Each structure stands twice: as C-alpha cells, then as structure tokens.
Amino acid sequence: MNPIGETPSGLSPRASQPRGASKNEVKVNNMEGKLIVISGFSGAGKGTVIQKLMQEHDGYALSVSMTTRQPRPGEVDGVDYHFVSNEMFEDLVKKDGFLEHAGFVDNYYGTPRAFVEENRKAGRDVLLEIEVQGAGQIHDLFPEAMLIFIAPPTAQELKTRLFGRGTDMGERGMKRLRRAKEEAPSIPSYPYLIINGDVDACAESLQSVITGAWTPQSPDGPHIGGEIITDPAEKEAFARNFSAQLENVFDTK
Numbered sequence: 317m318n319p320i321g322e323t324p325s326g327l328s329p330r331a332s333q334p335r336g337a338s339k340n341e342v343k344v345n346n347m348e349g350k351l352i353v354i355s356g357f358s359g360a361g362k363g364t365v366i367q368k369l370m371q372e373h374d375g376y377a378l379s380v381s382m383t384t385r386q387p388r389p390g391e392v393d394g395v396d397y398h399f400v401s402n403e404m405f406e407d408l409v410k411k412d413g414f415l416e417h418a419g420f421v422d423n424y425y426g427t428p429r430a431f432v433e434e435n436r437k438a439g440r441d442v443l444l445e446i447e448v449q450g451a452g453q454i455h456d457l458f459p460e461a462m463l464i465f466i467a468p469p470t471a472q473e474l475k476t477r478l479f480g481r482g483t484d485m486g487e488r489g490m491k492r493l494r495r496a497k498e499e500a501p502s503i504p505s506y507p508y509l510i511i512n513g514d515v516d517a518c519a520e521s522l523q524s525v526i527t528g529a530w531t532p533q534s535p536d537g538p539h540i541g542g543e544i545i546t547d548p549a550e551k552e553a554f555a556r557n558f559s560a561q562l563e564n565v566f567d568t569k
C-alpha cells in the first residue's frame with residue numbers, strides 16, 4: 317500500500333508548491349514557515365544534500381529527530397539525532413511529543429513536535445529528513461507540507477554509497493537495501509523526485525523547488541546532476557526501474 321495514502325482533495329504535483337511567497341515576504345508578513353519533508357533511501361546522501369542547502373541558503377531550521385538506534389562513529393547527540401532509550405521514546409509517544417514517528421529496520425525514529433511548531437511560528441522553513449511512513453503521517457496532518465524524495469541515480473550507486481560509508485556493512489546494510497525495495501513504490505506519491513547525481517546540483521535543485529523558482533514550466537532546466545521529476549509517469553518509471561535494479565544489486569555482494 318502506498319504509505320503516503322490517497323492524496324486528499326486530489327493533491328496534485330503543484331498543490332504543495334509555495335504560493336509565490338518568497339522567504340523575505342514570509343518574514344515581513346510574519347507568516348508561518350513552510351514544512352518541507354525530505355525522504356530518500358538510507359545511504360542516498362540526502363543528509364549531505366541538506367547540509368549543503370543550509371550552508372548555501374539562510375532561513376532553514378533542520379529538525380533533529382529522536383531515535384532508539386545506536387550512534388554511528390562521529391555522530392553527536394543533539395546534533396545528528398537525540399539518541400534515547402526505548403523507554404524514553406515510548407514515554408514521549410504517550411505524551412504526544414512527536415509530530416510523527418515510525419519504525420525503520422530495527423529502531424524507532426520520531427520528529428519532536430515542539431521544535432517544528434516553534435520554528436514555523438518564527439517564520440523559519442522547517443526541514444524534516446524522514447522516511448516514507450513518517451512522510452505519510454505529515455501529509456495527513458499538514459496537507460500543505462512539501463514532500464520531496466531524493467534518490468541516487470541507480471541502485472548500484474545506492475549500494476556503493478551505503479557500503480562506502482563503512483558503518484552499515486554486512487547484514488545491516490542489506491537490511492537497508494531491502495527497506496529501499498519496500499520504499500521505492502512510494503516514490504510516485506511524492507510530488508517532487510530529485511535525482512542526487514551531484515551534491516551541489518541536487519542542493520540547488522532542492523532550493524529551486526522549495527522557493528518555487530523552478531516549476532515544470534519554467535524556462536531554466538534543473539541543475540545538471542540534480543534532475544527534478546514531477547511527471548507521474550516518469551516517477552513511476554523511475555521507481556519501477558530502481559526496484560528492478562535493486563533485485564540485481566542484492567545478488568552482487
């Protein structure tokens with residue numbers, strides 16, 4: 317089943333685009349910041365793209381998720397994630413402290429509610445880097461949220477990046493690849509698919525989509541290495557091909 321669910325009131329690829337308001341206008345008018353959901357296969361490099369986006373452009377607030385998974389080498393508590401026990405996570409679920417939460421591979425992940433609400437109120441555009449079930453919950457709660465999926469160009473590239481970071485070798489990495497196979501069919505339900513062939517280009521495409529500078533009709537094409545796909549048939553074709561490639565990738569190492 318499609319985790320994003322049926323798109324209520326016929327959400328079209330254009331329905332969650334910004335309505336012509338630039339960031340400055342948002343602040344001058346004291347309007348709420350946008351809510352931007354970025355999903356992508358684990359290991360696809362979306363974290364690096366988001367870092368690049370925030371280095372190059374002001375006005376974003378990145379939500380730091382809570383997770384029950386163990387920190388990877390180099391990850392810092394409170395920066396990469398809030399690392400918590402199962403008990404603490406469950407306690408916060410009971411207290412309605414999450415905007416959304418989901419299980420992924422062997423752990424729980426959730427978006428703390430307060431940070432998002434406070435930053436949106438302050439006029440900052442809030443970025444959520446979350447997987448597809450969480451994205452579906454956000455879409456149901458906030459139909460105005462922009463949903464963007466970032467994917468590497470090929471499944472082989474995903475495998476190379478995932479195993480290349482050296483933290484998810486063996487069975488842990490394979491579980492993430494299997495999860496990618498489960499997630500791929502959800503790609504078409506995201507209004508925007510951006511291909512991460514090059515980090516800089518992908519970050520600029522992301523910025524163009526968020527600000528509304530890029531539309532399917534705009535004369536400037538997407539940045540090379542950051543192709544933007546909104547056509548439903550093209551998104552479906554990409555998802556199908558990616559799933560088929562993943563089948564082959566499972567057998568190659």
Ligand code: 5GP
Binds near residue numbers: 382451
């Ligand atoms: P990782 O363990 O690789 O850091 O993250 C695994 C997956 O969980 C990624 O797809 C990541 O985007 C997603 N994720 C991270 N934080 C959250 C969250 O707060 N909620 C949900 N639903 N997914 C999250």
